[in-house]
Amino acid sequence: MKNMLLIFLVFMVSCGEQKDKKDPMQPQRAVTGEMDLLGSYILSQLRGKDISFEQISLRIDTTRQEIMGNAGCNRFSIRYNATGKEISFQDPVSTKMFCEGKMEREKEIMDLFSTISSVEMDEENVIFLDDNGDPVFRAKKTNERE
Numbered sequence: 001m002k003n004m005l006l007i008f009l010v011f012m013v014s015c016g017e018q019k020d021k022k023d024p025m026q027p028q029r030a031v032t033g034e035m036d037l038l039g040s041y042i043l044s045q046l047r048g049k050d051i052s053f054e055q056i057s058l059r060i061d062t063t064r065q066e067i068m069g070n071a072g073c074n075r076f077s078i079r080y081n082a083t084g085k086e087i088s089f090q091d092p093v094s095t096k097m098f099c100e101g102k103m104e105r106e107k108e109i110m111d112l113f114s115t116i117s118s119v120e121m122d123e124e125n126v127i128f129l130d131d132n133g134d135p136v137f138r139a140k141k142t143n144e145r146e
Contacts, residue, residue, distance in 0.1 A: 036062070037060045038063075039060060039141050039142075040057065040058070040059050040060075040142045041059070041141055041142060042140050042142055043056040043058060046108070046112070046137060047134075047135070047136060051105075052140070055072075056069065056072060057070050060126070064079075065081060065082065066078065066079050071102070071105060071109050073097055073102040073106065074094045074099070075094060075095050076095075076106070076109075077092065077093050086117065088116075088117070089114065089116060092113055094106070094110065116129065116130060117130060118133075124140055125141065126139050
């Protein structure tokens with residue numbers, strides 16, 4: 001009888017459902033098409049012009065479909081919708097501090113989000129493109145923790 005009970009218990013345990021354990025502290029990666037945009041970036045080009053020295057930071061949260069950043073003075077956030085390579089943005093929101101000499105760049109960046117219609121990636125960059133396929137922003141992935 002004990003042997004039958006032991007065999008029955010082994011059978012029941014082996015047939016148990018195997019659940020995928022996920023670390024609740026790790027962000028879940030959402031993928032746009034074949035692209036995994038999650039991460040931190042430094043804006044390196046704006047309409048083909050090198051601006052990497054300005055250290056404008058972006059953080060893409062694919063779970064919330066949101067880009068957050070700092071454009072030199074103010075923090076900003078903008079929600080997006082992405083399907084495959086196509087992407088569209090809602091109106092950005094930002095803090096409203098006065099920073100002489102930096103507000104023009106911030107306004108330019110905020111205004112350019114409305115011109116973006118698609119996104120691509122290469123090994124270390126995310127590239128936001130307009131309707132003509134011309135690069136609007138190019139941002140280089142950083143080694144910061146996600």
